[in-house]
Amino acid sequence: MNRAPDFSAQVAEQAVHWLLEMQQGTLTPRQQQAWQQWLDAHSEHRRAWEHMQRVNQRLRGVSSPLAHAALNGPQSASRRQALKLLLIVGAGSALTWSLREHTPLPSLLADYRTPVGQRRKIALGGADSLQLNTASSVDVDAARRSIRLLEGEMLLSAATPFEVSTAQGVLKTQGARLNVRQFADRTQVALFEGRVELTASQRAPRLLPVARQLNFTTTSVSEAKPLDANSGAWTDGMLVAAHMRLGDFLEELGRYRRGQLSCDSQVADLLISGTYPLDDSERILDLLQISLPVKVKRFTRYWVTVEARA
Numbered sequence: 001m002n003r004a005p006d007f008s009a010q011v012a013e014q015a016v017h018w019l020l021e022m023q024q025g026t027l028t029p030r031q032q033q034a035w036q037q038w039l040d041a042h043s044e045h046r047r048a049w050e051h052m053q054r055v056n057q058r059l060r061g062v063s064s065p066l067a068h069a070a071l072n073g074p075q076s077a078s079r080r081q082a083l084k085l086l087l088i089v090g091a092g093s094a095l096t097w098s099l100r101e102h103t104p105l106p107s108l109l110a111d112y113r114t115p116v117g118q119r120r121k122i123a124l125g126g127a128d129s130l131q132l133n134t135a136s137s138v139d140v141d142a143a144r145r146s147i148r149l150l151e152g153e154m155l156l157s158a159a160t161p162f163e164v165s166t167a168q169g170v171l172k173t174q175g176a177r178l179n180v181r182q183f184a185d186r187t188q189v190a191l192f193e194g195r196v197e198l199t200a201s202q203r204a205p206r207l208l209p210v211a212r213q214l215n216f217t218t219t220s221v222s223e224a225k226p227l228d229a230n231s232g233a234w235t236d237g238m239l240v241a242a243h244m245r246l247g248d249f250l251e252e253l254g255r256y257r258r259g260q261l262s263c264d265s266q267v268a269d270l271l272i273s274g275t276y277p278l279d280d281s282e283r284i285l286d287l288l289q290i291s292l293p294v295k296v297k298r299f300t301r302y303w304v305t306v307e308a309r310a
Contacts (some may be wrong), residue, residue: 014038015048022260022303032299039300053259053302054116110150113137117256117279119234128158133181133234134256153181155235168218169200171208179213179232186215190231239276239284246270246292250306257281259302266308267294 018035021027027035039045114120114132122130125142132138136152146163147156156162157177164171164180166187171180176194180187189198190213199205200216208214212224213231229242230252239256241249247268254261256278270292276284285296288306295309 008044011044011048012052014045015052018049019052022299035299049300050302053300110137111139114152116258119237124158124162126160128156128160128162130157131155131235149180149182149187151182153179153234155179155232168216169198169203172197172199183215186217188215189213190227192227192232233275234278237278239278241272241274241276243271243273246272246288246294246306253281253284259300259304262305264305264307267292267306270294 018038021031021035039049112120112122112130112132114134114136116135118134120132122132122140124130124140130138130140130147131154133153133155136154137150138154139148139150140146144163145161146165147154148165154164155178156164156173158173159175162173162176164173164178166180166182168187171178171189174195176196177192178194178196179190179192181189189196189208191208191210193210196208197205198208198216198221200218200221203219203221206221209224211227213227214224215222230240230244233240239249239252244252245268247263247265249272250261250263253276272288272292274291276287285304285306288294289296289309293309294306297305297307299305
């Protein structure tokens, strides 16, 4: 059973208020000073703030329409109310995340899962294996040779046939090595070798081409494209960028660290290339300031913004 948060509902409300204020944009110097004074006023404030940062990070992996609208929708009073509700409910009870009848959420009931920033390898019998990326969870039925990806990302290497289910469809494999990632509104699959048949809801089955990747929803399948430079690199603990937008790079890096990592629109279109170790995101952020005209602004270790260097 989960331990109850060691801070009051009132302090939780205050932490959510500051979190929402920061999500509106850069705080004024006066607002930043007021936030810092609130944070330093009591250890309970700091515990609540760090907890809300973790809840906010967890929400970003949720495949629910409510969470998607609250986190990604246009700025509005209704969006603020939705996000406030999600944060407080998420902070109050981890059982909220186990309601699979509504959304395929990460939960303590999953057969296997990984927290933010960690990866895990799972033996499936014989030479077959499954690897989980950061903040991922799966259910595995060994007898039926089936896997359900609840959230996050996995890489399956299996000589024997497997059935992989996501929120948008089913992948039937034969002697395949493939990477599968669950987004809020779609599934992305990259096939490195072997044979995979895709059945998306409401569509006829189709074979996936080897050395290609594509996205599918419940109603559509995208055109297959050559494998991205970063496809599967996480299994070696690396993040690979090949002329990647800085905004996209930071969004990807943010998956591997707790808290909020954002990018100012003025520098979001800068291009970055290179290979970076995922286990040292702070080092990566420091390197950005050397290779690009940017500066890293840290409100706390859970709230970091990359913006243009003056």
